[in-house]
Amino acid sequence: MRSESRTEYWSPYAAGAAIGxxxxxxxxxxxxxLGASGAVARxxxxxxHSIAPEAxxxxxxxxxYFAGGRSPLQDWMLYQLAGVFLGGLVGALTAGRWRPGLEKxxxxxxxxxxxxxxxxxxxxxxxxxxxRGCTSSQALTGGAMLSLGSWAFMLSVFAGGYLxxxxxxxxxx
Amino acid sequence: xxxxLYPLGAFGEGVGFLLIFLFGFLFGFFLExxxxxxxxxxxxxxxxxxxxxxxxxxxxxxxxxxxxxYLAGVGWLDMDGVNIPATVxxxxxxxxxxxxxxxxxxxxxxxxxxxxxxxGKLDAVFYLLGLVVGTGLFGAGFGLLEPLYRWGEMGxxxxxxxxxxxxxxxxxxxxxxxxxxxxxxxxxxxGLSPAWNVVTPxxxxxxxxxxxxxxLAVGYAMRxxxxxxxxxxAPATTQPAxxxxxxxxxxxxxxxxxxxxxxxxxxxxxxxxxSSCS
Numbered sequence: 001m002r003s004e005s006r007t008e009y010w011s012p013y014a015a016g017a018a019i020g021x022x023x024x025x026x027x028x029x030x031x032x033x034l035g036a037s038g039a040v041a042r043x044x045x046x047x048x049h050s051i052a053p054e055a056x057x058x059x060x061x062x063x064x065y066f067a068g069g070r071s072p073l074q075d076w077m078l079y080q081l082a083g084v085f086l087g088g089l090v091g092a093l094t095a096g097r098w099r100p101g102l103e104k105x106x107x108x109x110x111x112x113x114x115x116x117x118x119x120x121x122x123x124x125x126x127x128x129x130x131x132r133g134c135t136s137s138q139a140l141t142g143g144a145m146l147s148l149g150s151w152a153f154m155l156s157v158f159a160g161g162y163l164x165x166x167x168x169x170x171x172x173x
Numbered sequence: 174x175x176x177x178l179y180p181l182g183a184f185g186e187g188v189g190f191l192l193i194f195l196f197g198f199l200f201g202f203f204l205e206x207x208x209x210x211x212x213x214x215x216x217x218x219x220x221x222x223x224x225x226x227x228x229x230x231x232x233x234x235x236x237x238x239x240x241x242x243y244l245a246g247v248g249w250l251d252m253d254g255v256n257i258p259a260t261v262x263x264x265x266x267x268x269x270x271x272x273x274x275x276x277x278x279x280x281x282x283x284x285x286x287x288x289x290x291x292x293g294k295l296d297a298v299f300y301l302l303g304l305v306v307g308t309g310l311f312g313a314g315f316g317l318l319e320p321l322y323r324w325g326e327m328g329x330x331x332x333x334x335x336x337x338x339x340x341x342x343x344x345x346x347x348x349x350x351x352x353x354x355x356x357x358x359x360x361x362x363x364g365l366s367p368a369w370n371v372v373t374p375x376x377x378x379x380x381x382x383x384x385x386x387x388x389l390a391v392g393y394a395m396r397x398x399x400x401x402x403x404x405x406x407a408p409a410t411t412q413p414a415x416x417x418x419x420x421x422x423x424x425x426x427x428x429x430x431x432x433x434x435x436x437x438x439x440x441x442x443x444x445x446x447x448s449s450c451s
Contacts, residue, residue, distance in 0.1 A: 009214075012225045013355075013378060015207035016232025022203060023233060024240040026196040030189060031180035032256040034200050036284035037304065044308045061315040076193040081287060083197020084204070088288030091205025102295040103213045103280070113280075114299050117212070120279020121286070121300035124272050125307015128283060130322055131268025133258060135282040136200075138265070140230065142258040144237035146331040146343060149260030153269040160273020165219035168278045172213065172220070 008095050023144060030076070033141025037128035039081035041065070042072040061129075105172040113171045176244060180254035201288050210292035212280025219277045224358040231351040239385055242344045246392065257331065263324030279303065341393020348386035352379055 009015070027033050045065040049056040049072070057066050065072035092098040104113035128134040131153050133142070139157060142150025175181045179189050207229045208214040217223035244250035276282050279300040281289055286304070289297025311318065333340040356379075 009208040009225075010206045011374075012207060012228035013232050013375065015203055016229040017236050018203040019200065019207070019229065020233035020236025020240075022196055022199045023237040026193070027237070027241065027255060028176045028244070028250065029178050029192055030196075031177035031254045034196070034284070036282075036287060037308075040283065040301075040304045041308050044305055044312070048309075048312070059312065059315075060319070061312045076190060079190045079194040080197035080200075083194040083199075084201035084284060084287045085291045087198035087201025087203075088205045088210055088291035089201075090198075091202040091288070092210055092292035095205065097205070097210070098293050100293040100295070103211060104296075113296055117279045117281075117296040117299040118303040118306075120275040120277070120281075121303020122275075122307040122310065123303075124275030124279060124283065124300075125304040125309075126311045127268045127271035127275055127307075128304075129268075129308060129311040130318065131265045131272060132261065134272065134284065135230075135276075136284040138258060138269075140233060140237075143234045144241060145255065145257045146238065146333060146340065147258045147260060148327070148330045148332050148335045149262055149265040150258050151332055152260075152262055153265040153272075156266045156269025157273040157276065160270035161216075161219045161277040162273075163270075164274040165216075165277045169220065171280075172216070 008097070019140075020144070023140060027141070027144075032076075033137060033144070034080065035077055035133060035137030035141065036081055036084065037125075037134035038137060039075075039077040040125070041129060042075055042078055045072040105170070107173055108171045116168055116171050176250040177254045180256075181251070200284070201291070204285060204288045205292065209285045210288040210294065210297075212289060212294070212296055215282075215285055216277055216280050227358065228355060231354060235348050235351050235382065238344055238347065239382075239389070242341060242389055246341070246389075257329050260327040260330045261323065261325050262327060264322050265325075267321060267324070275307075339390075339393045341389045345386040345390035348382055348389075352382060355379070 010018075023034055042065055045056065045062045048059070048062055049066070056062050089098070102110065102113060102117075104110065124134070131138060133150075133153075135157065138147075138150045139154040143154055175183070178184065204210065208225060209229070214223060215226060218226040241250065241252075241255075245252050272282070279286070279296075281297055281300045283304055286297045286300045290301055315322070331340070333343045336343065359375075
C-alpha cells in the first residue's frame with residue numbers, strides 16, 4: 001500500500017463547509033441540488049434509445065426520461081456530472097494526487113479489489129434507481145432540505161455499510 | 174430577493190446548464206480536497222479508522238440546511254420553488270441498505286467514483302461500469318421491482334412535517350446532534366479537556382454552529398407561538414418575519430399565516446421532473 005500523504009487533504013470540516021456552501025448556492029440558484037447517479041441513468045437511457053428507440057420510449061421505467069420528446073442527454077444532471085469529473089481532475093492534478101492505479105490492501109489481489117468494485121457499483125446502480133438517488137442527491141441534498149425519505153435513506157446507507165463491512169474487509173488487508 | 178433564481182424565471186435553460194456545470198465543478202473539486210477520490214479513505218469510516226465521511230457529510234448538510242432555514246425564515250427564499258425529493262419510505266430504506274452494501278464493497282458512491290476515476294483510479298472506473306450495468310439491470314427487472322419501487326409512497330414530506338414539529342427546532346436538533354457526533358469522534362482520552370480556554374478554529378466553529386442552532390430554535394419557536402398577525406391582512410405587510418415560514422408550513426398551529434402572501438411571480442419552472450428522476 002503506497003503511503004498517502006493525508007496532510008494534503010483539507011480539514012473535513014473545511015471541505016464539508018465548502019461542499020455545503022456549494023450545495024446551498026446550487027439550490028438557491030437552480031432550485032434543485034447536487035446529484036450523480038441520475039446522470040448515469042440518463043446515459044443508459046440514451047444508449048438504450050440509440051439501439052432500440054421504440055423499446056426505450058415505451059419501456060416501463062426508462063420512458064420517463066423521454067417525456068416531452070426531449071433527449072435524456074438534454075438534462076442538467078449530465079452537465080453536472082461532467083463538472084464533477086473535471087473538478088475532481090483539476091483537484092487531483094493541482095494536489096499532485098493524479099496517479100493511474102488502484103487502491104487495495106497490501107496483500108489483497110488486484111482482481112479481488114476490481115471484482116468487488118464492479119460488484120459494488122452494480123449493486124449501487126440498482127439501489128440508486130430504487131431509492132431515486134444516491135448519496136449526493138438524497139443524503140446530501142434531500143438531507144439539507146429535511147426530506148423524510150432522504151434521512152431514512154441516509155441512515156440506511158450507514159446501516160448497510162456497517163452490516164456488510166466485515167464481509168468485504170479482505171480487499172484492504 | 175427572489176430565490177431560487179431559476180425556478181422564478183431569472184434566466185433560461187442554457188445559462189442553467191452552464192451554472193450547474195460550474196457547481197458540479199466546485200463539488201468535484203471539494204470532494205477531491207476532502208480526500209473522497211480515495212476508496213480507502215471513504216470506506217475507512219466503516220472500519221472505525223477515519224471519520225472524514227461523517228464529518229464532511231454532516232458539516233455540508235448542516236451548512237446548507239441552516240442557509241435554507243434562515244433564508245426561508247426571512248422570506249428571501251420561496252421553498253415552493255425548491256425541488257424537495259419525494260419520500261418513498263420503503264423503497265428508500267431498502268435502496269439505502271443496498272447502496273450502503275454497494276458502497277463498502279465497491280469503495281465509492283456514485284459522485285465520489287467520478288472523482289476517483291478523474292484521479293486515475295482503475296477501481297473507480299470498474300465501479301462506474303458496474304453502475305451502468307446495475308442501472309440497466311434495474312430497468313430490465315423493473316416489472317419485478319416495481320412494487321418495491323413504489324413501496325411507501327408518501328409524496329413530499331419533510332421531517333418536521335412528519336413529526337408535526339417546528340422546522341427550526343428540528344434544524345437546531347440536527348445541528349446539536351452533528352456537533353455531538355463531531356466531539357465524540359474527536360475525543361481522545363485526556364485530549365479535549367484541559368485546554369478549552371484556547372480558541373481554535375474548531376472550537377470557534379462549534380460555538381458558531383451552536384449559537385446559530387440556538388437562534389434558529391428560538392426564532393422559530395417565537396414565530397409559531399406568535400399571534401396570527403398577518404392572517405387576512407393586506408399583502409402589503411412586508412414584515413419579513415411574517416412571510417412564508419419554512420418547509421411547506423407543516424402542521425404548525427399558525428399555518429394560515431403564510432398562505433395569503435405566497436404568490437409566485439412566474440410559473441415555477443423545474444429543472445428536474447418532480448416525479449421519479451433524481
